[in-house]
Amino acid sequence: MPDRNRYLLEEARMPGQWYNIAADLPTPPAPPLHPGTGQPIGPDDLAPLFPQAIIAQEMSTERYIDIPEPVQEVFKMWRPSPLFRARRLEKALGTPAKIYYKYEGVSPAGSHKPNSAIPQAWYNAQEGVKKLCTETGAGQWGSSLAFAGGLFGLEVTVYQVRVSYDQKPYRRAMMETWGAQCIPSPSNTTDAGRAALAKDPNFMGSLGLAISEAVEVAAKNEDTKYALGSVLNHVLLHQTIVGQEAILQMEMAGDDPDVIIGCTGGGSNFAGIAFPFLGQQLRGEHGKRRFVAVEPAACPSLSRGKFAYDFGDTARLTPLVKMHTLGSTFTPPGFHAGGLRYHGMAPMLSHVADLGLIEAQAYQQKACFEAGVLFARTEGIVPAPEATHAVKGAIEEALRCKREGKAETILFCLSGHGHMDMAAYQAYFDGNLLDQDYDENELAMALSLLPQVA
Amino acid sequence: MPDRNRYLLEEARMPGQWYNIAADLPTPPAPPLHPGTGQPIGPDDLAPLFPQAIIAQEMSTERYIDIPEPVQEVFKMWRPSPLFRARRLEKALGTPAKIYYKYEGVSPAGSHKPNSAIPQAWYNAQEGVKKLCTETGAGQWGSSLAFAGGLFGLEVTVYQVRVSYDQKPYRRAMMETWGAQCIPSPSNTTDAGRAALAKDPNFMGSLGLAISEAVEVAAKNEDTKYALGSVLNHVLLHQTIVGQEAILQMEMAGDDPDVIIGCTGGGSNFAGIAFPFLGQQLRGEHGKRRFVAVEPAACPSLSRGKFAYDFGDTARLTPLVKMHTLGSTFTPPGFHAGGLRYHGMAPMLSHVADLGLIEAQAYQQKACFEAGVLFARTEGIVPAPEATHAVKGAIEEALRCKREGKAETILFCLSGHGHMDMAAYQAYFDGNLLDQDYDENELAMALSLLPQVA
Known part of the structure; x- marks a missing residue:
């Protein structure tokens, strides 16, 4: 293995700006609405x-x-985060594809x-x-x-x-x-x-x-x-540092991704890796790439949700936002990837999906843990349950490349390590981790209860 | 904070050799003995x-x-590991000292x-x-x-x-x-x-x-x-990559440590950070530095053990090695830093201690967790229970510098993160984590049962 496995950016090359995809979209997303008046909300409503x-x-x-200077200073505790070439995983899969992953588990919290x-x-x-x-x-x-x-x-x-x-x-x-x-x-x-x-x-x-x-x-x-950890525009914005760094690191590696993959709960992790690359495409600086959002089959908001105005919360306290939603009254099953258990999807990402710019795939948790174990045994890092969805997505793409004999370049975001989630792995090994389906009737009911917006 | 917090070595600068302190010691350590014959063992006995x-x-x-090429290739999954300047901890302590730490928690296993x-x-x-x-x-x-x-x-x-x-x-x-x-x-x-x-x-x-x-x-x-994870010469040898890298990174930082600190169970972590620096001193390339081994008060082999021939195990199956030992029949209390619960100390490190080249300090676990929490709240990283001992040692040195008005440079090895040990932190916050003392009578008994060597 003469080539490098790990691409590190100099601290001085850490991006000093976040990328805002709103500047490059062909049409703006639908505005959030005040639930009382049905009118677009303004800054005062959020104050x-x-x-x-x-x-x-x-x-x-x-x-x-x-990015403010004091924020950059804190980021430098662990950023720029590494980009890895998954050579051992490629070999285990026997794929002609090249697999890269951006690793966000190096933060003190172990995630993005x-x-x-x-x-x-x-x-x-x-x-x-x-x-x-x-x-x-x-x-x-x-x-x-x-x-x-x-x-x-x-x-x-x-x-x-x-x-x-x-x-x-x-x-x-x-x-x-x-x-x-x-x-x-x-x-x-x-x-x-x-x-x-x-x-x-x-x-x-x-x-x-x-x-x-x-x-x-x-x-x-x-x-x-x-403070909200996903869904809203500013959270997606903050996560774009991941993709901004990955662009520089893929250049270091002398490679260019054909497929970009991330797991999606509220959408900020996926947007973080995807939007900067998608921006290149929207601005005409790069040809079309595939962007694959991987979600849990038990909570498939992009795959099975309705693109409609809904509340962000159960008690209907938030503004109405237009998003792919399973309905704010829908309760996802208690599967292990707790970070992906949300009824909705970021409005900005939902809009991007509605524009046909990204794809979505849903997998059951056993298949994801199986992918996570293969990843751990080849690449060393034990992925968080959420991140196993991205691993599963990348493996499926690599196997497709193998079937089709294509040497594509795959990039995914490994959003966190699983050191705090080993009980889930233990349940998997003990045979106690089962696939979980949502209740179709509950989904139908939740969708029927979506708020009426003129 | 204009200066850097994190010093990363280029992958190409990862040391290609381990450092063997046996080459530089003024006298060799006592040889391991065959328990049956009392004669020094040879390669055949270990085969x-x-x-x-x-x-x-x-x-x-x-x-x-x-270091063999394929081993280096695997190391590059996470090595060279980062060296950090603990600026936020320094500020919290109000010390004139500069504190650096070499962080080994970036490996897939989360430790050195x-x-x-x-x-x-x-x-x-x-x-x-x-x-x-x-x-x-x-x-x-x-x-x-x-x-x-x-x-x-x-x-x-x-x-x-x-x-x-x-x-x-x-x-x-x-x-x-x-x-x-x-x-x-x-x-x-x-x-x-x-x-x-x-x-x-x-x-x-x-x-x-x-x-x-x-x-x-x-x-x-x-x-x-x-395979043994500490104690033996070859394990200490392998860990010297930590100190070899730290020498290069301290040069990058334009600084030079006065005190070097690590926690000690079997001794390999401490030897890993300390021996390459100690080698400089032994070869006359550098003046005298202080080397501080921090051990748990409940299992203080360096502080309270006897420097004598003993077995490495309880059932007396291993060769006899001369080391600081609490006696192979001594059972340490069940404190949380499980990696430090060993009755003996690496013979090479024991020899170095006997030559007066290093110091030892022992702390109770509550004080170590208190230090670990302060570290987490300032530097972000939650230390493993074992590593909190090194943090405690570094904080004590920094506070001494404050009392004495000395701007010394302190370097310690943060050997692992505590993400898999959060139950111990929970016990600490719940008030269920108590200091533990060994039984003085049991220690006396274990020392009286040490094997007789002519």
Whole structure:
């Protein structure tokens, strides 16, 4: 193996700007609507929840937005992150394809989530906010915001979906290590939580409900703002540093991806790796590439959801956003990739999908864990359950290349390591990890309950 | 913060040789003795357990030993590992000292252990060995050998100390993910294990006993060799890549360490960071520096052990080696830093300590977790319980510098991250993590039972 396996960027070459795809789209996405008036919302509507700088980013159509110097300084704890050539995986698959992966598990939280947590905490601290409130599924976002808040002197409260709170106690310990408070959702600390508990005292929770709880706390407390770990434009924007770096690293490798793959829950991880490459295509600087979003078969918002206005949360506290949605009342099964258990999909990514610029594929969790184990045994790194979906997607593309005799170049984002999710691997080896299907009737019901928008 | 926080070496600058301190010591260490004859052992005595290449390294006095190309290729999955300047920790402590840390948690196993697992597996595979057998405490070594064995097509069986097997199920899942079999020790698969269970069916195990089990399996099976994760000369040799890289990175930083710190269980992690710097001093290329080995107060082999010939294991199957020992019959309390629960200390490191070249300090685990939490809240990375001992040692030195008004440069090895040990942090936050003292009577008894050597 004479060629390199790992491509590292000099610290000085870390991109100093985020890429905003809104500048290059042929048509703008549909605007978020106020649920009361049905009219497009403005900055004032978001002011109770977010600082001004974040609201400006949410609505910006500037192509490039500067990453503040103090945010860059924190990023340099682990960024630029490495790009690897998966030579051992290629060999095991016997594929003529070249497989590259961008590895985001090198962050202190072990995932890509600090890429947005750090700037969100910094902008809030700059505007005098004292407390941040958020939700988390598997705990990757919650732990990342705990880490970020601590660095900038903010108190952080995290509502964690109860099934993950119970399944993944290690992430909770991590949030506490970084100084945050973690509360299982549904909780009795909010109206939304109490209502859910009254309906079902044993409810295992959902990201949609945890969002309701966190938003409620932020809306009711002057000194508290809300932070979201995916879905919104500014979060996708922050994650583009991943793709911006990958562009430079693919150049270092003297290669150019034909297919770009990421797993999708709320959409920010996929957008992070994909949008900078897609931007090249939209600006006519590069020919057409394939972009493949991989989602769990048990929560397939892009594959099976409706592209419609819906609420981002269960208690219907958020603005209405147009997205691929399974319905805000839909509760995904309690599978292990907790970070992908969300009923909707980022509006910007949904719009891009509606424009036919990306594809979606859905896989069951056993097949994903099988892919994760093969990856661990060849490339060493044990992927997080969420990231196994991207691995599965990449392996399927590599096997297609083998069948078709094509030496394509595949790039995927390995969004995090699985060191805190080994209980899921143990369940897989013990034969206790089963595929899970959502209830078709529940999906039909949830879709029938979508809000009516004129 | 204008200066850099992270110093990365180019892949091409990864050291191509290990450093062997045996070449530079003023006197050689006492030889290992055959327990039957009392005579120094030769290569033939070790042949049932180790491949020839490893035996040659164990006995070598060559100053530099080439790292085989295929081993270097695997290392490049994560090496060279980063060196960080701990600016946020310095600021939190208000110290004039500069603190640097070499971070080994970037390996797929999350610790420094693959540095020796990879070459050991490779040398065994080269000599046609099919199976490897080993022991593990916390699971860092066992998971690393599982990873390494898998890469080179070897079957791996790991005997894990039962208290760790129960406390740290995530590491076991990791071993299985990489394809190894993990057996709690004491087990009924060996004579040594059955004898221990007969004496106490609830025995929580010890590294010494797990070694006995693994050595027994290797000795009784033609196609099986044994691999040890610390203590022996060749393991310390393999870990010197850490210090070799750190020398180059401290030069990049334009700085020079006055104090070098590592945690010590069997001694390989500490030797890895310390020996290359100590070699400069022994060869007269550098003035005197301080080298501080930090060990758990509940298992203080350097601080409280006797420098005497002893067995490496509980069942007295190994050669006799001269080392700082608490006695091979001593069972350390079940504290969380399982990787430091060993009755002895590497003979080479013990010899270096006996020559007055290094210092030892012992701390209780609560103080170490407190240091680990401060580190996580400033530097981001959550240290493994073992590594918190090095963090504690570095903080104590930095506070001494503050008291004395000295701007010294401190370098320590952060040997691994704690993502798989978050249960220990949870216990710490819940107030369930207590300091543990060994039994003075048991220590006295164990020391009185040391073998008699003429």
